[in-house]
Amino acid sequence: MTAGDDSIRVLHVDDDEAFSELVADSLERRTEGVVVVETPSDAATALTHLDEGLSVDCLLSDYAMPGANGLEFLAGVRERRPRLPFVLYTSHTDEELVAEALAQGVSAHVRKGAGRAHYVKLANRIRRAVSEARAEATVDRLEHAMNAVREGVCVVGADGCVKYANRVYLDLFDYDREELLGERWERVAPADADTVVGDVLPFTPDNEEWCDDGVDSDERSASVSETPDGELVVTVREFETGKRA
Incomplete structure (x- = not known):
């Protein structure tokens, strides 16, 4: 048949x-x-x-x-x-x-x-x-696919809680997946919480993406993008020693 x-x-x-x-x-x-x-x-x-x-x-x-x-x-x-x-x-x-x-x-x-x-x-x-x-x-x-990319990726739901984090992101910040999922966004903020509230969240709806070239140190950069359904995608990249992309 x-x-x-x-x-x-x-x-x-x-x-x-x-x-x-x-x-x-x-x-x-x-x-x-x-x-x-x-x-x-x-x-x-x-x-x-x-x-x-x-x-x-x-x-x-x-x-x-x-x-x-x-x-x-x-x-x-x-x-x-x-x-x-x-x-x-x-x-x-x-x-x-x-x-x-x-x-x-x-x-x-x-x-x-x-x-x-x-x-x-x-x-x-x-x-x-x-x-x-x-x-x-x-x-x-x-x-x-997400674990194959070099960047750390974390998705924060519209309710402000973490929905997903790839292996690179977990390794960068030394998180356990079970420990992180369901937590509030403050735990994954690429900068301090005051900066996120003052700069990131108001910025993303109109401009779609917020970037910080110096998250935590000169060795990492971060960006935050908002999806149409209100979720935030946090992307963090770690530079090779002595290099900036």
Whole structure:
């Protein structure tokens, strides 16, 4: 089966092949954008597909299957693709089993059913799991990018509390991330608090950026920019010894 560029590509693992075909047909006919690309009947075959580089956005898996159950399959998936959304799709209603599955990293549990409403619900849960995974991946990419820059970056929310600080910023001022997040802006001011209140905050709305070429010493410079939603982005750069950029 072929998925379009905007489709969510699902690999559905169930030892009942007739049921797998029904699910694939129902999802594609009754929902928009969810496409079942493969329907292996056991975990080993599904893992082989992943090892061969099959492009999928979500796994839909039964629990009771030959060779390996759904949670054993999940363990194999996590070794290969740690953040691939995994929806446990079973007839089981055992609360302990569901709780264990969620604790081990299953994205969601959906009980098997029939009818248009059921497949709309299933498709929506698949979309949500994929959306959450993509959002996490985006945050990770941004985090890697922010930690790759040479400048220290800190974001202060409109409420005056620290929302984010990259690794360089934490190292420059010897902060622990857990210690800093949620603290008031006074802790991250590039100059003393009186200067920030008198010069920085009144300046940023009209001029977008405030700069200080001598924060703390001649070895650092700082700038403060305001975003459209009222957040302040504090950027601090440490000069190389004896050099000014």
